[in-house]
Amino acid sequence: xxxxxxxxxxxxxxxxxxxxxxxxxxxxxxDVEVIVVDDGSTDGSRQVIESYGVRIRPIFQNNQGACAARxxxxxxxxxxxxxFLDGDDYxxxxxxxxxxxxxxxxxxxxxxxxxxxxxxxxIDADGLIVSHNxxxxxKCHGKSSLDEMILHWILTTLPLHRADLLREVSGFxxxxxxxxxxxxxxxxxxAGVRFFYRSDFCYAYRHHKSLSRxxxxxx
Numbered sequence: 001x002x003x004x005x006x007x008x009x010x011x012x013x014x015x016x017x018x019x020x021x022x023x024x025x026x027x028x029x030x031d032v033e034v035i036v037v038d039d040g041s042t043d044g045s046r047q048v049i050e051s052y053g054v055r056i057r058p059i060f061q062n063n064q065g066a067c068a069a070r071x072x073x074x075x076x077x078x079x080x081x082x083x084f085l086d087g088d089d090y091x092x093x094x095x096x097x098x099x100x101x102x103x104x105x106x107x108x109x110x111x112x113x114x115x116x117x118x119x120x121x122x123i124d125a126d127g128l129i130v131s132h133n134x135x136x137x138x139k140c141h142g143k144s145s146l147d148e149m150i151l152h153w154i155l156t157t158l159p160l161h162r163a164d165l166l167r168e169v170s171g172f173x174x175x176x177x178x179x180x181x182x183x184x185x186x187x188x189x190x191a192g193v194r195f196f197y198r199s200d201f202c203y204a205y206r207h208h209k210s211l212s213r214x215x216x217x218x219x
Contacts, residue, residue, distance in 0.1 A: 002100055003031040004027075004100060005077035005081070006024040006035065007035045007083070009086060011038075011045075011063065011066075012045065013086075014043045016089075017087045021049075021056060025052075025055060027094075027096045030097050034055070035056070035057045036056050037070070038069075039065065039066070057076065065177075066180060067175075070084055081103065083157065085157050091202065092203060102200075103115075103116045112162065115162070115193055116195075116196050116198055117159040117160070117195060117196070119135050120157070121201055122134060122204075123204050134155065142196060149185060159185075165193055166184075
């Protein structure tokens with residue numbers, strides 16, 4: 001069974017963090033390690049993280065931004081595959097099992113320089129559905145062309161990444177104040193990695209205006 005490292009960066013997200021961690025720990029049919037990187041929170045995030053004891057691997061660092069937090073998790077991860085999950089979002093119960101099956105089949109037919117990614121359901125701060133699909137209904141099933149890569153922003157949590165491919169391109173660009181996931185996808189693409197879309201839902205993307213969202217606080 002392949003190990004999947006779930007890396008959860010967090011900044012002042014104590015309100016939602018427990019739901020994110022629980023969704024990673026509760027994944028079925030996969031060997032999961034959960035790494036939570038707290039990026040200098042000043043709320044109750046540390047207490048939430050420490051309440052899990054040895055069930056997760058915590059990292060506490062000074063505030064450096066989303067890219068640095070994700071890269072810190074990448075440096076510590078022991079999994080063959082990696083899933084990034086922001087601390088205010090959550091995974092659907094069977095997401096990792098389905099994606100690792102899809103990735104294994106793709107590697108058998110297409111080789112190991114490929115990434116599978118799914119779809120997301122957008123919710124608001126209270127968990128109410130804003131949109132049932134992140135991608136438009138016309139999104140093609142299968143290999144994404146360069147045009148599709150340019151036009152369709154692949155959110156951070158949608159792909160199941162191979163750890164070796166992420167390390168090959170040095171992870172996230174820590175100089176980027178925004179659009180870090182778009183930049184990473186394009187650098188992987190031009191390094192010869194191909195992306196394959198599957199319409200299965202993998203997570204709930206929480207759309208809210210809080211400045212505590214680690215991916216947007218530096219925009």
